[in-house]
Amino acid sequence: MRSVKSLATAAEAGRHQREWFADLRRRVAAGEPFALLNADVPHEIFRTMDIPYAVSQWWASLVAAKQRSGHYLELVRQRGYPDYSEQYNSVTLGSAFDPEPEAGPWGGLPRPDIVVGDASGDVTRKVFDIWGHEPGVTFYPLESAAENEVPANWWELMPHRWEQAVGPARLDLLTAELENLVRFLETTTGRRFSESRFREVMALVNEQEEWNRKTRALIARTRPAPLSVVDSIPSVMLPQWHRGTEWARDIAKRFYEEVRDRVDAGQAACPGERARLMWIGRGLWYDMGFYQRFQDEYGAVFVWSMYLAIAADGYVRYGDDPMRALAARFAAFTDQLYTPPWSSEWYVKEARLHGIDGVVHLVSDDPRGSYFTARALEAAGFPVIEIHADNVDARTFDDEVVKRVGQWLENVVLA
Amino acid sequence: MSTALAALEEAYARRGAPPASSKGPTVNRTPVVGYVGADMPVELLTAAGIRALRLTGDPDSGSQLGDRYLGRGVDPMARSVLTRLLAGSFGDLDRIVVSHDCEASLRLFYALRELRRVEPGTGLPEVYLVDILHLPHRTTARYNRRRIGEFAARLEAWTGRPLDLAGAVAAHNERRRLLAAAAELRRAVPARLTGRQFLAVANAALSVDEHIALLERLLAEAGRLEEHAGRRVFLSGSDHDTAHVYEAVESEGYVIVGEDHSFGGPSPEGPVGAGGLDALAEHYHYSGPTAHRATVSERAAHAARAVRHCRAELFFAYSRTGDEAPAWDFPAQRAALDIPALLLERQDYGRADLTALRKEHPCAV
Ligand code: SF4
Numbered sequence: 001m002r003s004v005k006s007l008a009t010a011a012e013a014g015r016h017q018r019e020w021f022a023d024l025r026r027r028v029a030a031g032e033p034f035a036l037l038n039a040d041v042p043h044e045i046f047r048t049m050d051i052p053y054a055v056s057q058w059w060a061s062l063v064a065a066k067q068r069s070g071h072y073l074e075l076v077r078q079r080g081y082p083d084y085s086e087q088y089n090s091v092t093l094g095s096a097f098d099p100e101p102e103a104g105p106w107g108g109l110p111r112p113d114i115v116v117g118d119a120s121g122d123v124t125r126k127v128f129d130i131w132g133h134e135p136g137v138t139f140y141p142l143e144s145a146a147e148n149e150v151p152a153n154w155w156e157l158m159p160h161r162w163e164q165a166v167g168p169a170r171l172d173l174l175t176a177e178l179e180n181l182v183r184f185l186e187t188t189t190g191r192r193f194s195e196s197r198f199r200e201v202m203a204l205v206n207e208q209e210e211w212n213r214k215t216r217a218l219i220a221r222t223r224p225a226p227l228s229v230v231d232s233i234p235s236v237m238l239p240q241w242h243r244g245t246e247w248a249r250d251i252a253k254r255f256y257e258e259v260r261d262r263v264d265a266g267q268a269a270c271p272g273e274r275a276r277l278m279w280i281g282r283g284l285w286y287d288m289g290f291y292q293r294f295q296d297e298y299g300a301v302f303v304w305s306m307y308l309a310i311a312a313d314g315y316v317r318y319g320d321d322p323m324r325a326l327a328a329r330f331a332a333f334t335d336q337l338y339t340p341p342w343s344s345e346w347y348v349k350e351a352r353l354h355g356i357d358g359v360v361h362l363v364s365d366d367p368r369g370s371y372f373t374a375r376a377l378e379a380a381g382f383p384v385i386e387i388h389a390d391n392v393d394a395r396t397f398d399d400e401v402v403k404r405v406g407q408w409l410e411n412v413v414l415a
Numbered sequence: 416m417s418t419a420l421a422a423l424e425e426a427y428a429r430r431g432a433p434p435a436s437s438k439g440p441t442v443n444r445t446p447v448v449g450y451v452g453a454d455m456p457v458e459l460l461t462a463a464g465i466r467a468l469r470l471t472g473d474p475d476s477g478s479q480l481g482d483r484y485l486g487r488g489v490d491p492m493a494r495s496v497l498t499r500l501l502a503g504s505f506g507d508l509d510r511i512v513v514s515h516d517c518e519a520s521l522r523l524f525y526a527l528r529e530l531r532r533v534e535p536g537t538g539l540p541e542v543y544l545v546d547i548l549h550l551p552h553r554t555t556a557r558y559n560r561r562r563i564g565e566f567a568a569r570l571e572a573w574t575g576r577p578l579d580l581a582g583a584v585a586a587h588n589e590r591r592r593l594l595a596a597a598a599e600l601r602r603a604v605p606a607r608l609t610g611r612q613f614l615a616v617a618n619a620a621l622s623v624d625e626h627i628a629l630l631e632r633l634l635a636e637a638g639r640l641e642e643h644a645g646r647r648v649f650l651s652g653s654d655h656d657t658a659h660v661y662e663a664v665e666s667e668g669y670v671i672v673g674e675d676h677s678f679g680g681p682s683p684e685g686p687v688g689a690g691g692l693d694a695l696a697e698h699y700h701y702s703g704p705t706a707h708r709a710t711v712s713e714r715a716a717h718a719a720r721a722v723r724h725c726r727a728e729l730f731f732a733y734s735r736t737g738d739e740a741p742a743w744d745f746p747a748q749r750a751a752l753d754i755p756a757l758l759l760e761r762q763d764y765g766r767a768d769l770t771a772l773r774k775e776h777p778c779a780v
Pocket residue numbers: 598673674675679680684720721722724725
């Protein structure tokens with residue numbers, strides 16, 4: 001089944017994305033520098049300096065949606081690298097090895113001049129590092145630091161008391177790395193960094209994510225749910241890659257208004273809603289129809305994915321020192337989603353907020369683990385089913401999954 | 416046969432088992448700390464008067480609980496360590512300290528921290544993370560110095576007395592020097608120590624002083640060591656916390672004359688300078704050639720150097736399922752070498768699929 005996109009903001013975001021990418025290709029062809037960034041590095045610096053950039057995971061999700069990840073993983077394999085490891089990043093690396101890059105989706109990803117990623121995991125850094133060996137590409141790595149003791153309630157602390165949530169050691173480190181990144185970019189691209197422009201960008205990001213907060217709250221309290229994750233994901237994620245622009249702020253607002261109008265009009269993703277589901281894990285980019293498969297038969301609607309929720313809770317940072325506030329956005333970004341107690345407590349808080357009846361947990365064979373998340377949710381009374389697959393590598397997905405989820409809905413969630 | 420070698424092998428066989436002193440009442444005994452990971456500043460543990468033992472797994476004893484808590488994506492070595500910790504295999508540990516030498520160690524730390532919080536019945540001791548990072552930049556150096564300082568302060572708070580850092584650094588430097596000399600015995604042609612023996616020599620479960628004494632004896636007895644004429648292999652890639660893979664490879668007529676994982680020779684090789692915590696932070700900033708922290712080009716350059724130094728005839732990269740970084744290094748390593756190179760990828764913990772090896776080198780069997 002194909003997913004049905006019904007939100008005007010999702011369609012508008014998709015249109016904008018194509019125009020933006022065409023424009024990006026034009027700018028790069030005209031000789032402007034181009035940066036490829038990992039999702040959790042501070043894009044705001046590049047936005048401030050008006051350096052064109054694309055996000056590695058966005059490209060991988062596009063490739064997966066076009067059912068082309070196998071092709072790029074094959075290119076990775078041909079170079080002698082593993083095709084079974086860290087596919088989310090290596091799919092994008094494959095595009096660097098493509099002898100016919102222009103045959104890729106949307107005319108192909110231009111060759112970057114600068115690649116920025118954090119040194120998280122053992123493999124992520126290597127993937128970017130290998131990229132940095134391609135002619136004309138420089139890799140700028142950022143550290144991925146860890147803390148001994150953290151307060152569990154990060155979502156309450158982050159907007160203003162991020163210093164307390166993240167801890168000064170990590171903040172000092174990333175702030176210094178970002179100051180150095182600015183100098184590196186000034187030197188290599190000739191562009192200037194304007195402090196007042198930076199403050200503007202930071203303010204726009206906070207405004208955008210505040211709109212997402214309102215949208216999240218609205219969806220959480222509305223029954224039946226006005227929309228499912230199929231609609232919310234593009235309306236949140238495409239603007240997320242453009243955060244710090246007026247367009248992104250405005251479309252986040254329009255997204256909120258569109259959801260509010262739906263609520264006011266009593267529209268629902270599934271009028272016969274019987275179960276509200278939570279999806280934990282990355283998006284199943286090669287089969288977005290999956291999320292609607294259980295609506296007709298079971299009245300089960302995926303009302304929650306991390307994408308809107310992390311936009312609502314994970315990005316907002318206020319404070320007088322914008323560089324330190326930016327460091328606070330990213331110094332522990334993935335901990336919010338993947339490191340207990342932060343992750344486990346947050347998923348429980350969100351499940352309660354959304355009145356969740358069941359949790360489908362996508363577990364990839366990466367080291368992030370899932371036990372503590374499932375444990376916390378189950379301890380709080382939410383049934384959890386785990387499914388095993390990689391989110392961009394369709395070869396790892398098994399049709400049995402649909403059957404298992406159906407049975408679980410019947411026997412556990414709706415029983 | 417060297418009697419020192421026999422004693423070292425015997426102490427190696429005991430590693431991971433509770434030290435004799437860790438049974439019984441905690442008063443008046445030396446505190447015992449189990450540690451995880453290659454970049455633990457062990458000098459600080461010695462300086463605190465703590466008995467430190469590096470926690471190791473066991474491929475033969477199952478890892479059900481570790482699999483459950485860490486998930487299948489984590490290096491099975493860490494899953495085994497967690498399983499053994501929960502089974503009490505290491506005796507009564509007063510503390511666990513974990514270094515961030517790879518993703519699996521970090522995940523192990525998080526699991527231990529969370530288990531203590533949500534399942535206190537597991538009875539795990541307090542756990543502490545020493546977050547040493549490795550990008551070759553001043554920003555990272557400053558961060559490491561801060562973390563080393565915090566760890567030193569924490570140790571003083573635990574033991575209630577000041578650290579004897581100078582004494583500990585001197586002892587560990589002496590051990591490093593002796594281990595480097597023992598590594599030369601293995602590099603001799605023919606080798607005077609097998610890879611399996613060297614693992615025992617380097618990882619024997621001994622206090623630093625006991626270890627130094629035995630290493631001195633081993634070097635004095637060098638003339639009595641057997642010669643090992645097998646085909647000389649350099650082993651690259653995943654950590655080997657047990658001798659399983661060494662035994663499998665060497666049983667095929669090879670002798671492992673060098674490796675780049677953290678249970679091999681001293682790494683980083685040089686001594687810690689005089690300069691207290693500053694020098695210690697600098698030392699651990701450079702993590703040596705391990706797959707998890709060194710870059711692809713550093714690894715390739717190191718492989719070329721090490722293979723020459725060890726006079727290896729065959730390069731053998733090993734990448735365990737759940738520990739995939741070594742497989743990413745291999746293409747550049749092979750290109751940098753002028754000897755045959757072979758990758759064993761997606762290997763099970765403690766196992767080596769030797770059919771590939773036999774196919775590649777039929778005459779060596
Ligand atoms: S591989 Fe390198 S570090 Fe290891 S023993 Fe040989 S020369 Fe020394």
